[in-house]
Amino acid sequence: MSAVAKEWREIPARYNLEGSECGNCGRKYFPKRNMCPHCRRNGFGKMRPYDVSKKGKIFTFSIIHDAPEANRDLKPYAVAMVRTDDGLLISGQLTDVDLAQIEIGMRVRAVLRKLGDAGPSGIIHYGFKFVPDL
């Protein structure tokens, strides 16, 4: 059942892009960190939750043709690194997008989608993917 516990722990990040912010220097991180690598001991105990902007633009991307089983019905599809409006770099899948129209700099936003499941009787994994920003 450890997969279920892991799923549960990751809910804030997967649903709402919850990362962390250092209370000492203000640097923001995603995924969240328990310690600021810049402030080290000076930031210890000062990390707080931070919701990363759900909007941003494509920093770089790649088209996946050889997909894992969970994405069998979606291939070919794109994955991208997205520079969020608050400056973080986040990787995720692109969905509801015409592959030929994807370009670096394209505006996108994070939405909740199914990422896969643990079989027909198992838990369903939900998390963010990026779609073109309407």
Next chain:
Amino acid sequence: MDVGIVSYGAYVPRFRIKPEEIGRVWGVDGVGMGRGLRIEEKAVPSPDEDVITISAEAARYMMDRVPDVNPQDIGAVYVGSESHPYAVKPTSGTIAEVIKATPALTAADLEFACKAGTAGIQMCAGLVGSGMIRYGVAIGADTSQGAPGDALEYSASAGGAAFLIGSEKIIAKINKTLSFTTDTPDFWRREGQPYPRHGGRFTGDPAYFRHITSAAKMMFEEMGTAPEDYNHAVFHQPNGKFPERVAKTLGFTPEQIKNGLLTPYIGNTYSGAVPIGLSGVLDKAKPGDRIFVVSYGSGAGSDAFDITVTDEIKNYKKENAPTLDKVLENPVYIDYAMYAKYKGIIIMPE
């Protein structure tokens, strides 16, 4: 205390299939079927979409439009659907987490065929009106099932809408709500069965038309109103034909139902149908507009609402999320083979 709609949001997946394409596969005159049902095309969910993701998108649109509302002030989340992804594990809890309303709230999944979304609005209105909660969220959403080759396959689609119900800064006041409920076996799906069954023509007069007209007449009587007192009317829309007929029977004009009639363009979104129709009306409504709403859920029942749009809609940040017209822009048409893959009805090797 005035209780009403504080915010709303609607979402429909971008894929579409046309009746002629479905008819092509089953050897049926799909064009004629579409004309008979008055459905030009229907929405199809992507393989990574379900009622949870559709509800989440609608709920986020709803919250984006009221940035001053603290989600921690939401005391209830109800999601009405007949296609919840889990048989046991609530959609509503996930949605509460998505809009950051957890943990001090009540939540439950509702099912009453196509009217569980409006039942959720009634429940939230009751809780707000009694002072038990400050805000409640009611969502109607479905990824509805129609058996391959069945008449339902031409209409069963996907979509949903979310409503924030409260008593502060309401953009539309709920003047009255009432319901008409009986045991009428017109449409059902047994536990564990993938597709519903229906009584064919029996779904018409003793079911849809009896319940909607009864609830509508009860509302006219209670409020002392007539169809001409309303600027807009929204009726449940399993196809494009039924709501047109029931509107005409009751004395509403085609102009009154125009903004709330989406099924011809997106198909029957079941629990999402009336909530999406009401969203379409609110997208275009002006202060003072009066809206008549009657949902229908097989089994069977109808919830009626008498709603008046308030001056607050002028301050409402509608532009913070896409309107329905925007959501429905740029659809992607798919053929039946792609549809079958997306619906998961192709048998794959282990």
